[in-house]
Amino acid sequence: MASITIRQLDDDLKRRLRLRAARNGRSMEDEARTILRNAAGIEGGGADAGGQRPRPTGRSDSAADAPVNDRNVGTVPGARRVLLIIGGGIAAYKSLDLIRRLKERGLAVRCILTKAAQEFITPLSAGALAGEPAFTDLFDATTELDVGHIRLAREADLVVAAPATADLLAKMAGGHADDLATAVLLAADCAVLVAPAMNPQMWQHSATQRNLARLIEDGVDLVGPNAGEMAEAGEAGVGRMAEPLEIVAVALALLANAAGDGPLAGRRVIVTSGPTHEPIDPVRYIANRSSGKQGHAIAAAAAAAGADVTLVSGPVNVPDPPGVKTIKVQTAQDMLAAVTKALPADVAVFAAAVADWRVDKPNANKIKKQAGGLPKLGLIENPDILATVAHKSRGRPHLVIGFAAETDHIIAHAKEKLARKGCDWILANDVSAATGIMGGDRNTVHLVTARGVESWPPQSKDEVARALVSRIAETLVRIPTSEPGH
Ligand code: C5P
Numbered sequence: 001m002a003s004i005t006i007r008q009l010d011d012d013l014k015r016r017l018r019l020r021a022a023r024n025g026r027s028m029e030d031e032a033r034t035i036l037r038n039a040a041g042i043e044g045g046g047a048d049a050g051g052q053r054p055r056p057t058g059r060s061d062s063a064a065d066a067p068v069n070d071r072n073v074g075t076v077p078g079a080r081r082v083l084l085i086i087g088g089g090i091a092a093y094k095s096l097d098l099i100r101r102l103k104e105r106g107l108a109v110r111c112i113l114t115k116a117a118q119e120f121i122t123p124l125s126a127g128a129l130a131g132e133p134a135f136t137d138l139f140d141a142t143t144e145l146d147v148g149h150i151r152l153a154r155e156a157d158l159v160v161a162a163p164a165t166a167d168l169l170a171k172m173a174g175g176h177a178d179d180l181a182t183a184v185l186l187a188a189d190c191a192v193l194v195a196p197a198m199n200p201q202m203w204q205h206s207a208t209q210r211n212l213a214r215l216i217e218d219g220v221d222l223v224g225p226n227a228g229e230m231a232e233a234g235e236a237g238v239g240r241m242a243e244p245l246e247i248v249a250v251a252l253a254l255l256a257n258a259a260g261d262g263p264l265a266g267r268r269v270i271v272t273s274g275p276t277h278e279p280i281d282p283v284r285y286i287a288n289r290s291s292g293k294q295g296h297a298i299a300a301a302a303a304a305a306g307a308d309v310t311l312v313s314g315p316v317n318v319p320d321p322p323g324v325k326t327i328k329v330q331t332a333q334d335m336l337a338a339v340t341k342a343l344p345a346d347v348a349v350f351a352a353a354v355a356d357w358r359v360d361k362p363n364a365n366k367i368k369k370q371a372g373g374l375p376k377l378g379l380i381e382n383p384d385i386l387a388t389v390a391h392k393s394r395g396r397p398h399l400v401i402g403f404a405a406e407t408d409h410i411i412a413h414a415k416e417k418l419a420r421k422g423c424d425w426i427l428a429n430d431v432s433a434a435t436g437i438m439g440g441d442r443n444t445v446h447l448v449t450a451r452g453v454e455s456w457p458p459q460s461k462d463e464v465a466r467a468l469v470s471r472i473a474e475t476l477v478r479i480p481t482s483e484p485g486h
Contacts, residue, residue, distance in 0.1 A: 006028050006029060006032065006261075014028075015477065017031055017032060018261065018262070018263045018473075019263050019470075019473055019474060019477065028261065029079075029106050030105075030106070079106050079107055079108045080107050080108070080157040080158070080255050080259070081107070081108045081109075081110065081155055081156050081157050081158075082102050082107050082108065082109050082110070082156065082157065082158050082159075082160055082251060082255075083109075083110050083111075083112065083152060083153070083155075083156035083158070083159045083160070083184065083188075084098065084099060084102070084109055084110065084111045084112070084126075084130075084160050084162065085111075085112045085114070085159065085160065085161040085162075085164075085168075085181045085184065085185065086111060086112065086113045086114065086117040086121070086126060086162065086163070087114050087116065087117055087161060087162075087163045087164055087165040087167075087168045087181070087197075088114050088115070088116020088117045088118075088119060088120060088165055088167075089116075089117075089120070089163040089165045089197045089198065089241070090120060090197075090231040091162075091163035091197035091231075091240070091241035092117050092120040092121045092163055093120065093121060094162075094163075094241055094243070094244055095111075095121070095126070095162050095163065095244075096121060096125055096126065096129055097244045098160075098162060098244040098247055098248070099111065099126060099129040099130050100129055101244045101245060101247075101248045102248060102251065103129070103130070103131070105248065105252065107251075107255075109129075109130045109131075110130060110132060110134075110135070110152065110155075110156070111123075111126040111127065111130050111134040111135070112134065112135045112136070112152070112180055112181050112184060113126060113134055113135075113136050113181075114168065114179060114180075114181045115136075115179065116165070116167075118136065123135075123136055135152065135180055136180065137180055138178075138179050138180040138183055149180055149183040149184050149187060150187050152180075152184050152187075153184045153185075153187035153188040153189070153190075154187070154189070156188060156190055157190055157191075157255055157258060157259070158190055158191050158192075158193065158251055158254055158255055158258070159184065159185060159188045159190060159191070159192045159193070160192075160193045160194075160195070160247065160251055161181070161185065161192070161193070161194045161195065162193075162194070162195035162197075162241060162242075162247055163195060163196070163197035163198075163241045164194040164195055164196045164197065165196075165197065165198055166196075166198045166202045166203070166205070166207075166208050166211075168181065168182075168194075169194065169196060169208060169211045169212060169215065170207070170208070170211050172185055172194075172211070172215055172220070173210075173211035173212075173214040173215050173218075174211075190258065191219075191221060191254045191255075191257075191258055191323075192219075192220045192221065193220075193221045193222070193223060193247070193250060193251060193254055193322070194215065194220055194221070194222055194223075195222075195223050195224050195225070195241050195242050195247050196212070196222070196224060196225045196239075196241070197224070197225055197239065197240065197241030198225070198239050199230060199232070199235065199239055200230065200235065200236070200237025200238055200239040201237075202239070203225060203237075203238055203239040204237075204238070216320075221250065221254060221322040221323060222319070222322065223242045223246055223247050223250040223322065224240070224241055224242030224246065224247075225238055225239050225240055225241060225242065226238070226240045226241075226242055226243070226246075227240070228240045249304075250322045250323075252304065253300065253303055253304035253322060253323055254322060254323055256304055256305065256306050257303055257304070257306055257323045259306075260306055261306060262304065262305040262306025262307070263305050263306065263469075263470065263473035264302055264305040264306050264307035264469065264472070264473055264476070265305075265306035265307070266306075266308075266481050267306075267307045267308070267346040267347065267476060267481060268307065268308050268309075268310075268344065268345040268346050268347075268481075269299075269302040269307040269308070269309045269310070269345060269346065269347045269348070269349070269472075270309075270310050270311075270312065270339055270342045270343070270345045270347070270348040270349070270397070271295055271298050271299040271302065271309065271310070271311045271312070271348075271349045271350075271351060272295060272311075272312045272313070272335060272339060272348075272349070272350045272351060272352035272354075272385065273290075273292045273294070273295020273296050273298075273299065273311060273312070273313045273314070273316065273351050273352050274290055274291070274292035274295060274296075274313045274314035274315060274316040274352055274353070275287045275288045275289070275290040275292075275314045275315065275316075275352070275353050275354075275355070276314045276329070276330065276331050276332045276334075276335055276352065276353075276354050276355045276382075277314065277315055277330045277331065277355075278331055278332065278355045278357070278358035278359060278382070279330075279331070279358075279359065279362040280359050280362060280363065280367070280377065281362060281363035281364075281365065281366050281367045282363075282364070282365065282366055283366050284366075284367070286355050286357065286358065286359070287315075287355065288353050288355065289353075290314070290316075290352070290353035291316060291317070291318065292313055292314070292316030292317075292318050293318055293440075293441065293461050294351050294403075294443060294461045294464065294465070295311070295313070295349070295351030295352060296311065296313070296316070296318050296319075296320075296321050297321075297461045297462045297464070297465035298349050298351055298465040298468060298469070299311040299321045299324045299326075300321035300322070300323075300324065300462075300465065301462070301465035301466045301468070301469040302324075302347075302349075302469050302472075303321060303322070303323040303324045304323070304469075305469050305470075305473060307347075308325075309321075309323070309324045309325065310324075310325045310326075310327065310342040310345075311324045311325065311326045311327070312327045312329060312335055312338040312339050312342065312352070313326055313327070313328055313329070313352075314328075314329060314330065314335065314352055314353075314354075315328075315330060327342070331355075331358065331382075332354045332355055332358065332382035332383060332385065333358075333382070333383065335352060335354060335385055336383045336385045336388060339385055339389065343389070343395055343397070344395050344397070345397045346397055346398050346399070346476060346479070346481060347397050347398065347399045347400075347401070347472055347476070348389055348397040348399070348400050348401065349401045349468070350385060350386040350389075350400075350401065350402045350403065350423075351403050352385070353405065354382060354384075354385060355382055356381065356382060357379040357380065357381055357382060358379070358380060358382050359377050359378065359379060359380075360378040360379065360380045361378065384421065386400070386402045386421050386423055387420070387421040387422060387423075390402075390421055390422035390423040390424075391422045398476065398479050399424050399425070399472060399475060399476065400422075400423040400424050400425075401423060401424065401425045401426070401427065401468075401472075402417065402418075402421055402423045402425070402426050402427075403426065403427050403428075403429070404417045404426050404427070404428040404429070404448075405429055405431040406428060406429070406430060406431065407430065407431060407432040408432075410428050410429070410430050410446065411428060411446060411448065411453055413428070414426045414428035414446065414448040414453075415448055415453075418448055418449075418450070424449065424450075425447060425448065425449045426447075426448040426449075427445045427446070427447060427448075427464075427468065428445065428446045428448055429443055429444060429445045429446070430444065441460055441461055442458055442459065442460055442461065443458070443459065443460070443461050443464045444456070444457070444458040444459075445464055447471070
C-alpha cells in the first residue's frame, strides 16, 4: 500500500498544513489524519472540519491534550523516535502510562530499564506497551550484535529519562557509562529530557542541585519535578515526577524544535517576562506582583512552534521553559540591555511588568531607620523597553507586541498605549484584584490592533500563549525571516 509522509508534500501545502495544525493544537500528522477522516465522511474527524478558523476557546490546558490517534495503535511510518530511559523509582509505574501517551501521538517508543527500574516494573510490560522488547543490558549479546548502545542512541530523535533518579542525574552529570542507560545517554547526540523524581530531601540536597545545574549547562532539558505528596507515607514536598501528559507536552515541543517543522520554524522570537527589581539599597527593592507565568508560557509556546526563543526574565519563581534560551536580569536597565543584545528578531513580545521608576541613587549600604525621619528616595523613570524597540528605525522586529495590564477603561487605555508605544499589537487585560489574574493561572485578554479589538474568552495562560503564537504564525507567513544584522 502506498504511504504518504508529510515530508513529501510540496512546500506550500506543508506550510498550510502546519498553520492549520498549529491553530487546532494538533501535530501535522494528526491534522492530516483529521482532514482525511473528514473527507472520507468518518465521524470524529474534528469539529473544525470546514477549515474555518476556530477562535481560541477553552481548549485543554496542555499541548499534550491535543487530539491523538483514536486507538492506541502502532507507530506511524516515519514517526519520530523517543528513547525512554526508565530509572529506578516508584514513579516508574507512571512511565508505563507515559509510553502509551507517547505512542498515542504517533511516536515510536523504545524503552531501556535500568537495573533498579526492574525492581518496580518489568521489561515485559514496558516492551508490550512500546510494541518492541525493552532493553536492559549493556553487555547483552543480542542487543550488542543487533542494536547496540550506540545505535540505540543514534536512532533516537529524543531521549527521555523518566523517572530520572538522583543517582541517574549524578551519573549523567559525571559522564558515567557503566550501564546501558548511562552509555546511551552519553552517546546521544539528540535532545535529552529528564523528568526527575525523588524524595524532597534528596532533591534539595546540594549535590543533586549541583548535578542538575551541570546538566542544564550541558543543554539537558528538564520537566518537573512537581510539589505534592510522595509515595512514602507522610512525605510531601518537591520531588514528584511530572505527570505523563506534562512530559509528553515538553517532548513534543523538543521534537518540533529539533525537526524545525513548527509554524515558527526559522523565526527568532524575544519575550520579556516577570517583574523587575529596582534596588533601593542592598536589601530592599521596588517590584510588583508579576509572576512571569504569562510571559514564560508565551516563550514555551513559541519554542513548541519551532521558534528560536530568547526569554529575558526578571526574578520569578516559575521554571525556565524547555527549549528556550533564558537570560535572567534584575532591573529594567538590565532587561533593555539583554533585549537589545538579543536583537535582531522577527517578533518581540513584551510581557514583563517593568517597574516604571527606579531609585536614582541606590544606597551602597543598608539604609538605617532614622529617628524622626524617613529616608528621602529620589525616583527617576526607567527606559520603556517596548517603546524603545518599537520605535527603532533599523532592526525593528516585524511584529512588536505589548501587554497592557489595566484596572479600568481597559480597551481605551490599550488603544492609547498602542499608539503611544508604537507597537503593532497590545494584549490588554484587567488585573484588578478581583480578577485574580496577577499571579493566577487564567487570563482574559483583548487583542488590540490597528484593525480593531478582538476579545478572547477566559482561558488558561498556556492557552492564551498558544492562541497568540498561532496568530503570530499566521501573520508572519508572508514575511521573510530576519537575518542577523537586519
Ligand atoms: O506603560 P505600561 O507599563 O502599562 O506598558 C505595558 C507594556 O509596556 C508591557 O508590554 C511592558 O512589558 C512594556 N514596558 C516596557 N518597559 C517599561 C514599561 C513597560 O517594556 N519600562
